[in-house]
Amino acid sequence: MNKQTSRLLIHEEEKTPIVRKANFQKLAFDNYKLTILSDGFIPRHPIYPDFAPETSKEVLEQLLLLNGRSIETIDLEINTVLIETENRKILLDVGLGKSNENPDIGWLVDSLSLSGIKPDEITDIIISHLHPDHIGGLYGLNNRINYPNARIHLSELECTFWRNAQLSDFTESGIYHMDREGLKQIIQMIPSMLEDFKHQIEYIDFTKGLFGFLSFLPTPGHTPGMFSTKICSDHQSVTYIADLAHHELIQFEHPEWSFSGDHNPKLAAETRINFFHDFSNTQELVIGSHLPWPGIGRINSSEGENRFDWNPYGPIS
Numbered sequence: 001m002n003k004q005t006s007r008l009l010i011h012e013e014e015k016t017p018i019v020r021k022a023n024f025q026k027l028a029f030d031n032y033k034l035t036i037l038s039d040g041f042i043p044r045h046p047i048y049p050d051f052a053p054e055t056s057k058e059v060l061e062q063l064l065l066l067n068g069r070s071i072e073t074i075d076l077e078i079n080t081v082l083i084e085t086e087n088r089k090i091l092l093d094v095g096l097g098k099s100n101e102n103p104d105i106g107w108l109v110d111s112l113s114l115s116g117i118k119p120d121e122i123t124d125i126i127i128s129h130l131h132p133d134h135i136g137g138l139y140g141l142n143n144r145i146n147y148p149n150a151r152i153h154l155s156e157l158e159c160t161f162w163r164n165a166q167l168s169d170f171t172e173s174g175i176y177h178m179d180r181e182g183l184k185q186i187i188q189m190i191p192s193m194l195e196d197f198k199h200q201i202e203y204i205d206f207t208k209g210l211f212g213f214l215s216f217l218p219t220p221g222h223t224p225g226m227f228s229t230k231i232c233s234d235h236q237s238v239t240y241i242a243d244l245a246h247h248e249l250i251q252f253e254h255p256e257w258s259f260s261g262d263h264n265p266k267l268a269a270e271t272r273i274n275f276f277h278d279f280s281n282t283q284e285l286v287i288g289s290h291l292p293w294p295g296i297g298r299i300n301s302s303e304g305e306n307r308f309d310w311n312p313y314g315p316i317s
């Protein structure tokens, strides 16, 4: 069986249609136009200990198998959000960006075009945290700048962390043990990106929010300065939770289990559990960067302490 066939079979089993190229979903929302855009997906394998190093490989595989999932690969979607108002076009995160080596990623600009928007029309970009799969798309191929007219809104705490980051700051993180060379490259790349875009960057004032309808909730752990963005209209709200969770089965059934990219896995789990309780109480819509396309739904509490279910949202036009 070739790789492509096996991948297709995996997704039939999972019943999670994977986004392979440009794609967008409009969301009915009263005051603004909201669109979820795909940048593609990142295949992750082996699954253990990339996910859930707090448990054993056998326990993780049993959970996946019991739910009809592949134990070979997890494809992480890269979902981003576009908000259109009368005079602004705002992107929440910009994906990983185009790569000559990997055709599965870097589709955001194409997804924007498909939805009728040119990259130079983007007025503002809000970056949840500075991992490459959320900021890499600021560049096109050959380091072309994708969004020349956008102000880039960042957390000062997050920028300060990455500007001073040392390998020894990551000893708690799975990636430190699994891919130290990759981690070194990320630690070098982020400060140089911040330098490249310094004339477009503005720090967010977390006490004020932005534009009168966006507010920001610190959700630390995955990175020190990661935050969620709450979009409020007159009658609706939806919160972009970025990387609060990386898998809609593993980390909802076991929110205490971490992901290798978490800088501080214990804090990431604590934050996830606290916010999952809040979101399950309020039943507000949330959008996750890496949850199954288009990544929007509600979080329900389930049987047992700190157990949750992902409830994908249906009525999208």
Ligand SMILES: [Zn+2]
Pocket: 131, 133, 134, 243, 289, 290
């Ligand atoms: Zn991510």
